[in-house]
Amino acid sequence: MGQDVSLWTTPAPDALRVTPETTVAALDTRSTPGFTGDKKAGELLLVERGAVLSALQEKLYANGRSGDTRSVLLVLQGMDTSGKGGIVRHVIGQVDPQGVDHASFGVPTAEEKAHHYLWRIKNALPKGGQMGVFDRSHYEEVLVVRVHNLVPAEVWSTRYDEINAFEKELADSGTTIVKCAMFVSLDEQKARLTERLERPDKYWKFNPNDIDERLLWPAYQEAYQAVLDKTSTEHAPWHVIPADRKWFSRLAITELLIDALERLQLDWPPPDFDIEHEKQRLARA
Ligand code: ATP
Numbered sequence: 001m002g003q004d005v006s007l008w009t010t011p012a013p014d015a016l017r018v019t020p021e022t023t024v025a026a027l028d029t030r031s032t033p034g035f036t037g038d039k040k041a042g043e044l045l046l047v048e049r050g051a052v053l054s055a056l057q058e059k060l061y062a063n064g065r066s067g068d069t070r071s072v073l074l075v076l077q078g079m080d081t082s083g084k085g086g087i088v089r090h091v092i093g094q095v096d097p098q099g100v101d102h103a104s105f106g107v108p109t110a111e112e113k114a115h116h117y118l119w120r121i122k123n124a125l126p127k128g129g130q131m132g133v134f135d136r137s138h139y140e141e142v143l144v145v146r147v148h149n150l151v152p153a154e155v156w157s158t159r160y161d162e163i164n165a166f167e168k169e170l171a172d173s174g175t176t177i178v179k180c181a182m183f184v185s186l187d188e189q190k191a192r193l194t195e196r197l198e199r200p201d202k203y204w205k206f207n208p209n210d211i212d213e214r215l216l217w218p219a220y221q222e223a224y225q226a227v228l229d230k231t232s233t234e235h236a237p238w239h240v241i242p243a244d245r246k247w248f249s250r251l252a253i254t255e256l257l258i259d260a261l262e263r264l265q266l267d268w269p270p271p272d273f274d275i276e277h278e279k280q281r282l283a284r285a
Pocket of ligand 1: 104105106136140141145207
């Protein structure tokens with residue numbers, strides 16, 4: 001039996017889109033905006049909606065193979081343990097990997113540092129027909145860079161406008177940008193970091209630096225607030241993803257991607273050959 005999509009009382013894009021009232025410091029990270037189902041219902045629905053996402057993504061890929069230059073770009077930002085990796089594994093993992101352009105952005109390399117900060121971003125943009133996934137992104141340039149004063153305020157403060165202009169150009173050239181900021185509570189983060197220190201299969205995810213960053217949460221909150229206030233635009237709005245419940249963040253981002261793909265109104269590309277002729281040739285072959 002099909003799962004109940006109507007468990008969304010408000011469609012995910014509307015329920016999660018940033019508004020002028022969005023306040024990072026006041027977010028309920030355990031909430032499930034727009035969704036009335038519980039964990040069981042959410043997990044069952046994810047399987048079903050994952051199949052819908054996969055079918056839409058196949059159409060995007062097929063069109064790309066036929067010359068369509070449009071693409072979708074998922075931008076994931078979030079503090080350590082907010083579940084960005086889980087989105088890649090459990091949401092993007094539902095689609096054909098041939099159609100995915102994945103990129104993650106860590107501390108810039110010497111080569112990257114020698115270029116403008118958008119250089120490495122532009123090099124990683126999805127090609128036509130691809131679904132791009134950025135695990136961290138150009139927003140690090142106004143998050144970690146701002147919090148740690150890696151460049152003077154006069155420099156990072158100009159980047160919001162620059163990023164908006166860059167994304168506008170990207171959207172105008174046919175990339176649908178889906179921006180998700182994932183938030184976990186400090187308590188949930190502590191539980192997840194604790195697990196990483198207790199389970200041999202999780203040690204690899206632990207980075208001692210995560211504890212230092214955690215202590216800077218108030219400064220990060222301010223930096224995230226500025227990002228949401230200054231860079232949520234018509235062409236590239238931000239969505240706030242409460243991420244204490246992993247099942248919800250995965251379902252929510254699946255819905256956001258389905259919505260982005262549906263808005264492209266994709267059809268299967270028409271054949272560039274004569275079907276009857278090819279059938280006859282095949283019959284004789
Ligand atoms: P994650 O923390 O995302 O799971 P990780 O611990 O494996 O990943 P990397 O992906 O190698 O580490 O790097 C992530 C780190 O790089 C984060 O601490 C992030 O803030 C930092 N970073 C990303 N972009 C920049 C930048 N432009 N300048 C400085 N630091 C950056």
